[in-house]
Amino acid sequence: MADLNDTLSRHVGMGSVPGAVGLIARGESVEVAAVGTVDLEGTAPMARDSLFRLASITKPVVAAAVMMLVDEGRIALADPVGEWLPELASPHVVRTPASPADDVVPPVRPITVEHLLGSRSGHGFPSDFSLPAVAPLVSELKQGPPQPQLVPPPDEWTARLSRIPLLHQPGDGWLYNISSDIQGVLIARVTGRPLGEFLSERIFEPLGMVDTAFAVPADKLHRFTCYYRTGPGGGLHLADAADGQWSSPPAFPSGAGGLVSTLDDWLAFGRMLLAEGAVGDQRLLRAESVRQMTTNHLTRAEREAAGLFLEGMGWGFGGSVDVEPVEPWSVPGRYGWVGGTGTTAHITPSTDTVTLMFSQVEMSGPSFPALMRDFWEYAAGA
Template sequence: MVSDLQGLVQSAVDNGSVPGAVALVARGDAVEVAAAGTAELGGRTPMARDSIFRIASLTKSVASALALLLIEQGRIGHDDPIATWLPELAHPKVARTPDAPLDDVVPARRPITVADLLTSRAGWGFPDDFTWPAIGALFDKGSQQHGRDPQLVPAPDQWLKNLAEVPMVFQPGERWLYNTCSDILGALMARATDTPLPELMAELVFEPLGMTDTGFAVPAEQIARFTSGYAPGEHGLDLVDPREGQWSTLPAFPSGAGGLVSTVDDYHAFARTLLPGATGLLSEQSVREMTTDHLTAEQRAASRLFLEGQGWGSGGSVDIAPVEPWNVVGRYGWTGGTGTTAHVIPATGTVAVLMTQVAMTSPTPVPLQRDFWTYAARR
C-alpha cells in the first residue's frame, strides 16, 4: 500500500490502469490533492487539479440533496405521490414475479411516493440479476446510456412515457434497486418547479456552493480541460468518448442519475456540506436523512452486487459494517461508472474524492478505488 496520495495515483498511471487521475482527501481545512498522468491516453495534456470529468453516478447524491432542499422549502413532500407531477407513472404495473414475462403483471398496491425515489425503492431499477425480462425492457425503453452517451436518451416527456411501459420488478417500497429512481427524481423536480433540471441545480446547488465547473455539459471555452473517456478492452484501454463531441451541448434528458461533469474541488465543495455540523446547503435533519441507511437487512442482502457491507441512504451508500479495511461505519458516498468515487466519513470529518476517466466494467470497484478508500480511511 502506497503511503502518500501522489504515489497512489502515480502508481495507477505507471501500471497502465488509467491514463491519469486526480485525487483529493480533506479533513477540515487541511486539503491534500494529487494529480498524475495525462487527460488522454498517450497525449500531452497533463492531468491537473482542475481537470473536468464525467462523474456519472456521483450525480445521484447531488440530485438527492436538491430534492431534500425542495422538501425543506415545501415545494415537494416525502409522502407526496409522484403522480402529482408525473401522471405517466400514476398506474404502474408490477411483474407478478421478478422473472415473469413482460405481460404477466399485477397492479401496484399503492402509489409511488417521493420517499420511494429518495431511497431507490420505487420498483424500477437494476437488481443483482440482469436476466429478468423487465430489466431488459428497462434498457430497451429507458435508454440507460447517460453515463457515457447522454445524447442518446430521449427528452423527459418521452422518457417517462417509455418507462411507463416497463413493468416494475417489485412493489413500491419492497426492494432496493439501483439507478432508475434518481432519473425519475430528476424529472419530477423539473416538473414540480417548472424549471429545467440544469437550471434548478445551478440555482440551488452549484451557484451557492461556488461549483463553477459542474453541470450537464462542458462550455466550449473549457473543453481543453475535459478528459477523454476510456473503457478496458481486449488489448488495453479503448477510447469510447472523446473530449470533443456530445458533452459540448446540453442533452435532451438531464440525468439525475448520472449526467454531471465536475472537478475534484467542485465535488469537495458539495460533499463537505454533508458532514455533521456543516452549513451552506441542507439542514442537519436533511443531512442525517441523506446519510443514514434506510434499508432493511433483507433489502441489503438482496443487493450484494452493489452494496458491500453497506446500506443505502439517499443518493449514496452508507457503511454499516467494517467488513473491509476501507469500511468506516457511517461513511457515505458512492462510485461513478465512468471511473469516479467520492465519500464523506463523518467520524473523522473526512472528504475523499477520486476522479479518473476509465469506465468500470461491473459494479465491483476497481483496485485503485479500493486503495484510495483505504488510504482515506487511515488518514
C-alpha cells in the same frame, strides 16, 4: 511510506488508467494528487482542475435538490409522485421478478417521493441483469454506460418508462439507478424549470461550483478528460473524446449520472453536507434533511439482495452508507457513491472528511475496481 501520489501513480504505471486525481480533506487540511495525463496520447498532464464525467456521483447532488423542495414544503416524503408524474401514477408490476414482462399485477401502493430517494420505487436494476423485465431499461431508456446525446427528452423518457413494468412493488426493495433519473424529472415538474437551471441556482452558485453542469462549454474543453473503456481483448479504447457527447447540452439531463465537474466543486458540496446543510451564514438544507440523506434505510436482507452493487453497504438518499467495517476502508457512517466512469466521492462525518478520486476509465461491472479500493484504503489510514 506511500502517499496519495504513490497510490494513484501505481495504477497509472500499470496502465489501468491514463491518469487520475485524488483529494482527501480533513477539515481545512487537504491532500491532493494529480497523476498521469488527460488522454492516452499525453496531450496534457492531469491537473487538480481537470474536468470529469461524474456519472453516478451525480446522485447525491440531485437527492439534495429533492430534499430542498421537501424543506420548503413544496413536496413531502410521503407524497405519491403521480401528482407531478401522472405517467407513473398507475404502474404495472411483474408478478415475480423472474416473470415475463407482460405477466403483471397492479401496484399495492403508489410510488412516493421517499421511494424515489431511497431507490425503492420498483424501477431500476437488480443484481440479476438477465431478468426479462430488465431488457427494456436498456433498449427503451438507454440505461447503462452514459450516452447523453442518445436519451430522449424528459417527457418522452417518462412516457417510455411508464410502459415498462416495475420489478417489485413500490417500497419492497432496493433497485439501482432509475429512481435518481426520476428524481431529476420530478424536480423539473415541481419547479417548472429545467433540472440544470434549478441545480445551478440552488446548489452550484451558492457553493461556488463553477465547473459543474450537464455539458462542458467550448472554453473549458481543454480541461476535459477523455473517457475510455477496456476492450474485449484488453487495452483501453476511446469511449468519448473531450469534444464528444458532453460538449453540448443533452435533451435529457440525467439525475442519475449526467453531471461533469472537478474535485474542488464536489469538495464544496461534500463540505456543505458535513456542515449539515450550512454554507457560511446560509443554509441550503435543514440539518435533519442531511441526516436523512446520510443514514442507511435498508435492512440487512435488502443490502444482501443488492449483491455486488452495494457489497454489504447500506443506502441513504442518493448514496451508499457504510453500516459496519466489512472492508479495511469501511468507516461506519461514510456516505457517498461511485461513478461508472471511474469516479468516487464520500464524506465521513465522524472524521470531518471528504474523500474524492476521479479517473477516466469505465468500470467493467458493479464490483469496485482496484484503483478505488486502494484509494479508499489509503484514505482510511492516511
